[in-house]
Amino acid sequence: MRAPVVTIAVDGPSGSGKSSVSRAVATRLGLAYLDTGAMYRAATLWCVRSGVALDDAGAVATAVVAMPLEMGVDPAAPTVCLDGDDVAEAIRTTEVSSVVSQVATNLDVRAELRRRQRAVIEAEATGGFSGGRGVVAEGRDITTVVAPDADARVLLTASEEARLRRRSLEVHGAADADAVEATKDQVLRRDRDDATVSQFLVAADGVATVDSSDLDLDQTVEAVLAVVAHVTA
Numbered sequence: 105m106r107a108p109v110v111t112i113a114v115d116g117p118s119g120s121g122k123s124s125v126s127r128a129v130a131t132r133l134g135l136a137y138l139d140t141g142a143m144y145r146a147a148t149l150w151c152v153r154s155g156v157a158l159d160d161a162g163a164v165a166t167a168v169v170a171m172p173l174e175m176g177v178d179p180a181a182p183t184v185c186l187d188g189d190d191v192a193e194a195i196r197t198t199e200v201s202s203v204v205s206q207v208a209t210n211l212d213v214r215a216e217l218r219r220r221q222r223a224v225i226e227a228e229a230t231g232g233f234s235g236g237r238g239v240v241a242e243g244r245d246i247t248t249v250v251a252p253d254a255d256a257r258v259l260l261t262a263s264e265e266a267r268l269r270r271r272s273l274e275v276h277g278a279a280d281a282d283a284v285e286a287t288k289d290q291v292l293r294r295d296r297d298d299a300t301v302s303q304f305l306v307a308a309d310g311v312a313t314v315d316s317s318d319l320d321l322d323q324t325v326e327a328v329l330a331v332v333a334h335v336t337a
């Protein structure tokens with residue numbers, strides 16, 4: 105019997121573990137993996153490289169509509185290609201992280217990226233990388249706006265302390281007071297700005313919450329797999 109098509113939506117604040125956990129869940133379930141945050145980051149890089157001022161909302165939206173972006177959705181090796189260029193590393197720099205919210209709070213940009221994200225989700229339901237098995241899509245508005253009808257919806261949370269520690273270890277290789285302080289802009293300020301256009305701090309109706317504050321990565325993956333088990337069994 106053919107496996108059912110499954111769409112799993114995961115949202116959460118910065119450093120909650122969405123990307124790492126969603127990739128692992130997609131791998132375990134044989135699904136595609138869509139990192140929608142990478143799309144906002146690529147849009148930001150595209151505007152910067154095109155010389156578009158990020159405070160010119162109209163010009164930013166026009167540039168993003170024309171953006172030649174290809175998302176690779178293999179969870180073992182997700183890719184982000186901009187105009188044929190592999191930009192996976194370039195979109196993770198502090199330079200991009202510190203301004204991405206300016207682009208992500210542009211409502212016309214959100215409409216364009218939402219359209220592209222839904223196209224990937226639909227493609228994975230009929231073919232694509234997963235051969236029609238489905239996708240794990242993660243971001244800030246997947247459970248509420250992009251795929252509110254997803255088969256399973258999860259809000260992945262973690263305490264502010266845990267999120268700062270994780271991001272600090274990742275970016276600075278340390279989690280002492282100075283390193284944590286240097287990480288606050290990328291985590292807390294960014295969440296404050298992003299939360300003005302999306303609801304990812306509190307679970308919407310019907311969305312299951314997984315709190316990873318006291319779990320390691322493997323335990324969090326198992327917790328999410330347990331929450332989505334009813335649609336993947």
Ligand SMILES: Nc1ncnc2c1ncn2[C@@H]1O[C@H](COP(=O)(O)OP(=O)(O)OP(=O)(O)O)[C@@H](O)[C@H]1O
Nearest residue numbers: 118119120121122123124270274316319320321324
């Ligand atoms: N449960 C966990 N326990 C410990 N470390 C974790 C856990 N989940 C994720 N991490 C680590 O925390 C860091 C941030 O995780 P990840 O990039 O997946 O978060 P994110 O929610 O996608 O963040 P952002 O939205 O800012 O991109 C990574 O280094 C990851 O390995």
Ligand SMILES: Nc1ccn([C@H]2C[C@H](O)[C@@H](COP(=O)(O)O)O2)c(=O)n1
Nearest residue numbers: 140141142144204208243244245298
């Ligand atoms: N569905 C989404 C995904 C991401 N964003 C914004 C929020 C972040 O500042 C930025 C980069 O995301 P990250 O790679 O850190 O997960 O994109 C959003 O608004 N909606």
